[in-house]
Amino acid sequence: MAQQQTPYELLGGEAALKRLVDRFYALMDSEAAYQGIRRLHPRDLAGSNEKLYMFLSGWLGGPPLYFQKIGHPMLRARHLPFPIGSPERDAWLDCMRRALEDCEVEPPELRAWLMEQFTGTADWMRNKPGDLPEGA
Ligand code: HEM
Numbered sequence: 530m531a532q533q534q535t536p537y538e539l540l541g542g543e544a545a546l547k548r549l550v551d552r553f554y555a556l557m558d559s560e561a562a563y564q565g566i567r568r569l570h571p572r573d574l575a576g577s578n579e580k581l582y583m584f585l586s587g588w589l590g591g592p593p594l595y596f597q598k599i600g601h602p603m604l605r606a607r608h609l610p611f612p613i614g615s616p617e618r619d620a621w622l623d624c625m626r627r628a629l630e631d632c633e634v635e636p637p638e639l640r641a642w643l644m645e646q647f648t649g650t651a652d653w654m655r656n657k658p659g660d661l662p663e664g665a
Contacts, residue, residue: 535590539639542591545632550582553628560627566620569611588646605653605665614660618651 540546554574557563570577580595584602587593595602611617625647634640655662 536639536643537586537589537591540589540634540643543586545634546585546589546591547582549628549632549634550578550585552631553581553625554578556624556627556631560624563620563624566617566624569613569617604650605656608654609656612657613654614657615655618655621654622648622651 537546540549554577557567557570558574580599583594583598584604587595622644626644629640629643634643653662653665655665
């Protein structure tokens, strides 16, 4: 029986994931709507790009690069230095939605599934007093 494909494979593997992350940060770097979250990042986005690529690789069922090179992601803890509320969450998600669209990630069900996963995680990153996720 054929093994079920991972989301990483469905997306198109390493090259497709790299393209997606490149597009995500290119949009964040250039679009006025994302300057609020762009400002939270270092001037040079190369390191952020590499880290998100490595993280998503494992998160989507591909090689666990982040774990191998950096360690446990502890994503919420690693985001605590940056003030993230609902507007920042929504900007991040919109930037990713556009990147998925621009990269023509198909089928639409895969795109919707990815957005669902991103939404849950992005919501969990909120860390502003008065704008915290349930359970934080
Ligand atoms: C909710 C809105 C979010 C904002 C405003 C945000 C912002 C940031 C910032 C400013 C950094 C530091 C960049 C750097 O050290 O170069 C970062 C790191 C990172 N973010 Fe986010 N992020 C958000 C959501 C997410 C989500 C949803 C994911 C994953 C699905 C994610 C994955 C990562 C990873 C893997 C790192 C690198 C962590 C490290 O090794 O230091 N972020 N993020």
